[in-house]
Amino acid sequence: MAQSSPLILRLAAFSINAANRAGKIIRDVWSQGELGIVDKGKNDLQTEADRSAQRCIIASLSRQFPNITIIGEEGSTNCEVPSDWLVTESDESLLQLNCPKELLSVSEKEVVVWVDPLDGTSEYTQGLLEHVTVLVGIAVGSKAVGGIIHQPYYGHASGAESLGRTLWGIKGIGVGGFTPILPPANQRIIATTRSHSNPLAEQAIEALKADKVLAVGGAGHKVMLLMEGKAHAYVFARGTTKRWDTCAPEAVLEAMGGRLTDMRGGQYEYDQNTIHENTGGVLATAKGEDHAWYIQNIPENVREALK
Numbered sequence: 531m532a533q534s535s536p537l538i539l540r541l542a543a544f545s546i547n548a549a550n551r552a553g554k555i556i557r558d559v560w561s562q563g564e565l566g567i568v569d570k571g572k573n574d575l576q577t578e579a580d581r582s583a584q585r586c587i588i589a590s591l592s593r594q595f596p597n598i599t600i601i602g603e604e605g606s607t608n609c610e611v612p613s614d615w616l617v618t619e620s621d622e623s624l625l626q627l628n629c630p631k632e633l634l635s636v637s638e639k640e641v642v643v644w645v646d647p648l649d650g651t652s653e654y655t656q657g658l659l660e661h662v663t664v665l666v667g668i669a670v671g672s673k674a675v676g677g678i679i680h681q682p683y684y685g686h687a688s689g690a691e692s693l694g695r696t697l698w699g700i701k702g703i704g705v706g707g708f709t710p711i712l713p714p715a716n717q718r719i720i721a722t723t724r725s726h727s728n729p730l731a732e733q734a735i736e737a738l739k740a741d742k743v744l745a746v747g748g749a750g751h752k753v754m755l756l757m758e759g760k761a762h763a764y765v766f767a768r769g770t771t772k773r774w775d776t777c778a779p780e781a782v783l784e785a786m787g788g789r790l791t792d793m794r795g796g797q798y799e800y801d802q803n804t805i806h807e808n809t810g811g812v813l814a815t816a817k818g819e820d821h822a823w824y825i826q827n828i829p830e831n832v833r834e835a836l837k
């Protein structure tokens with residue numbers, strides 16, 4: 531790895547390969563057919579794919595970057611992993627990018643990486659494989675600055691021979707791995723949860739009078755819909771996603787001009803001492819300038835409930 535590249539670029543370049551490796555583990559667990567499902571709470575599933583993908587990512591990252599803080603959804607994990615899960619190479623194309631001044635001299639101690647090894651577990655267990663993503667979010671201080679979203683089953687529905695793609699974004703640099711498309715003007719398409727709604731979350735969606743509501747799995751998947759012009763907003767008026775669900779999606783979306791905040795427009799913090807719950811819900815827009823409209827049109831009782 532080119533040691534001369536700034537840490538943020540080396541970390542993002544390495545995380546791309548780690549997320550790709552985790553995606554292969556997710557496909558392997560699925561095709562072997564033993565999902566090993568555990569319910570961590572109420573409708574809060576974990577599978578062997580979540581556990582193994584997290585071990586792969588954390589073991590690989592912590593060997594390469596021993597002084598960064600890594601927080602993964604599936605808790606502290608045993609870092610002894612099969613040798614073929616250990617990633618050692620990076621996606622070289624990122625190392626040549628121009629790094630913005632404010633990120634040039636970031637040190638490992640300032641970095642927190644938020645890992646969601648498998649986002650959309652509920653949908654994964656039901657075979658809705660295109661909803662699944664692997665999320666690696668990079669925070670400096672309390673800000674989400676970079677994100678990797680790997681979609682292990684991209685191409686599955688169209689019968690593609692080689693599956694998977696990896697999207698990335700770094701604030702101040704831009705995005706890669708896909709072509710950003712703005713959603714159609716004069717329409718309102720809203721993406722929301724498929725498996726974790728409640729009456730308050732439904733009330734918020736109804737108040738926004740969408741032309742179409744897309745109820746799909748995964749925070750990563752919903753933000754991808756915004757980035758590819760398939761939805762205008764992602765609205766989830768419930769405080770049950772966590773920082774690893776939003777760190778990478780926020781960074782990639784904001785690197786291309788969108789926004790992701792709580793339902794009142796407040797930015798989440800991603801430093802190592804922050805709480806994990808996104809207690810204020812999730813509001814993301816493809817065009818950041820639309821954000822204020824959504825905040826204004828979300829009923830006051832919903833915003834109050836998510837304080």
Ligand SMILES: Nc1ncnc2c1ncn2[C@@H]1O[C@H](COP(=O)(O)O)[C@@H](OP(=O)(O)O)[C@H]1O
Pocket residue numbers: 572573574603646648649650651652722723724725726727746747748749766770771772775
């Ligand atoms: N009530 C709840 N309980 C557990 N997890 C929840 C939840 N509401 C949202 N989440 C998690 O937030 C992410 C996005 O939710 P959704 O797909 O419903 O929009 C998923 O991440 P994971 O699949 O990584 O756990 C989901 O499990």
Ligand SMILES: [Mg+2]
Pocket residue numbers: 574575576603651
């Ligand atoms: Mg989960």
Ligand SMILES: [Mg+2]
Pocket residue numbers: 646648649650749774775
């Ligand atoms: Mg998740």
Ligand SMILES: [Mg+2]
Pocket residue numbers: 580603646647648649650651
């Ligand atoms: Mg997960």
